[in-house]
Amino acid sequence: MTGVGADGDELDLDAPAADPLPRHRVHGRDPSHDRGRELRRGRWAVVAAVVVVVVAVGAGLVAQRRATHGRPVPLDGSASAQELFPVLGAPARAGTALPDGLAEDVGALPGSERLLAVAPAGAFWVARSPSSGVCLLVRPTDPSLSSGGLCTSAAKAVGGVALPSGGGPSGTLLPSGASTEAVEAAGDAELVPGLWVDEETAAGVVSTAVESASSRLPAVQVTVHRGTGWLPVLLTAPGRPYAVVLACLRPTRVKLSLDAEEVPSRPCPDDVLVRPFVGTGEPVQVGLQAPDGLVWAAEVVTCTGPATAPTC
Numbered sequence: 001m002t003g004v005g006a007d008g009d010e011l012d013l014d015a016p017a018a019d020p021l022p023r024h025r026v027h028g029r030d031p032s033h034d035r036g037r038e039l040r041r042g043r044w045a046v047v048a049a050v051v052v053v054v055v056a057v058g059a060g061l062v063a064q065r066r067a068t069h070g071r072p073v074p075l076d077g078s079a080s081a082q083e084l085f086p087v088l089g090a091p092a093r094a095g096t097a098l099p100d101g102l103a104e105d106v107g108a109l110p111g112s113e114r115l116l117a118v119a120p121a122g123a124f125w126v127a128r129s130p131s132s133g134v135c136l137l138v139r140p141t142d143p144s145l146s147s148g149g150l151c152t153s154a155a156k157a158v159g160g161v162a163l164p165s166g167g168g169p170s171g172t173l174l175p176s177g178a179s180t181e182a183v184e185a186a187g188d189a190e191l192v193p194g195l196w197v198d199e200e201t202a203a204g205v206v207s208t209a210v211e212s213a214s215s216r217l218p219a220v221q222v223t224v225h226r227g228t229g230w231l232p233v234l235l236t237a238p239g240r241p242y243a244v245v246l247a248c249l250r251p252t253r254v255k256l257s258l259d260a261e262e263v264p265s266r267p268c269p270d271d272v273l274v275r276p277f278v279g280t281g282e283p284v285q286v287g288l289q290a291p292d293g294l295v296w297a298a299e300v301v302t303c304t305g306p307a308t309a310p311t312c
Helices: 045-050 057-068 102-106 181-185 199-213
Strands: 002-004 010-012 039-041 114-119 122-128 134-140 148-152 171-173 189-192 195-197 218-226 241-248 252-258 266-268 272-278 286-289 295-302
Touching: 102 134, 102 148, 114 189, 114 195, 114 199, 134 171, 189 199, 199 218, 199 241, 199 272, 199 295, 241 252, 241 266, 252 272, 286 295
Parallel strands: none
Antiparallel strands: 002 010, 002 039, 039 272, 114 122, 122 134, 134 148, 171 195, 189 195, 218 295, 241 272, 241 295, 252 266, 252 286
């Protein structure tokens, strides 16, 4: 399996880790024990398919900015469905159509749907209604849950199109520039630009990303946090190699540290970030300084091979 290292080189993540960068002593630890550089894992087709697929939304937002020359979309009720959600004007993509009958059941215009995202809990679409309104639809992954959706007028969609909570994954689709105060107060998180999902759905995205990234034995089970937080303390074995595997719901800059060491911020990518280290026989606690509201998950896995060249 390959990935992208800190210097942009392609890496085999089942091969030995790279040589370490110089490190400072932290809480009495010998810097020679902190082997390896933080590695960024590249996108893998299997993980992308399972965790989250982002299609067309970003392109739609870019198209909106180009079309309006930077002018914001009016949120006074005068904008059309496509002006509010430019992805509706993007070309349809093969394999992204709604399940048979769902558009008719919800009241959406068949063929107008555009896939927003696929998460472990379900898939989300936006579509037009026959009356030029906006519909948000969801198909849960759990076969015991029913698919559904909600349609509203374009005038009302300026405040968002929200699926009811309970009984499966829920979400709210907001146009660019709309207030996010209500969704943030509800504990929702932005899965892709404009699409806010419930906390359980968001947690499923990042935890699945972490679990799918490594087949190694976890030393600290996957833990999900929002904002700055810590993993449970790990009593390390002397000389044993480990690795922190981190996934963030959206790309942003974070500080991933061991025992509150001083580290520079670095990007948490849209796949996973891996940081190898070597145990000293002492307790270690992994912490992440992250923006408020950022949903992230991390685990510590036990690597194999010698500490100087572990396979993580």
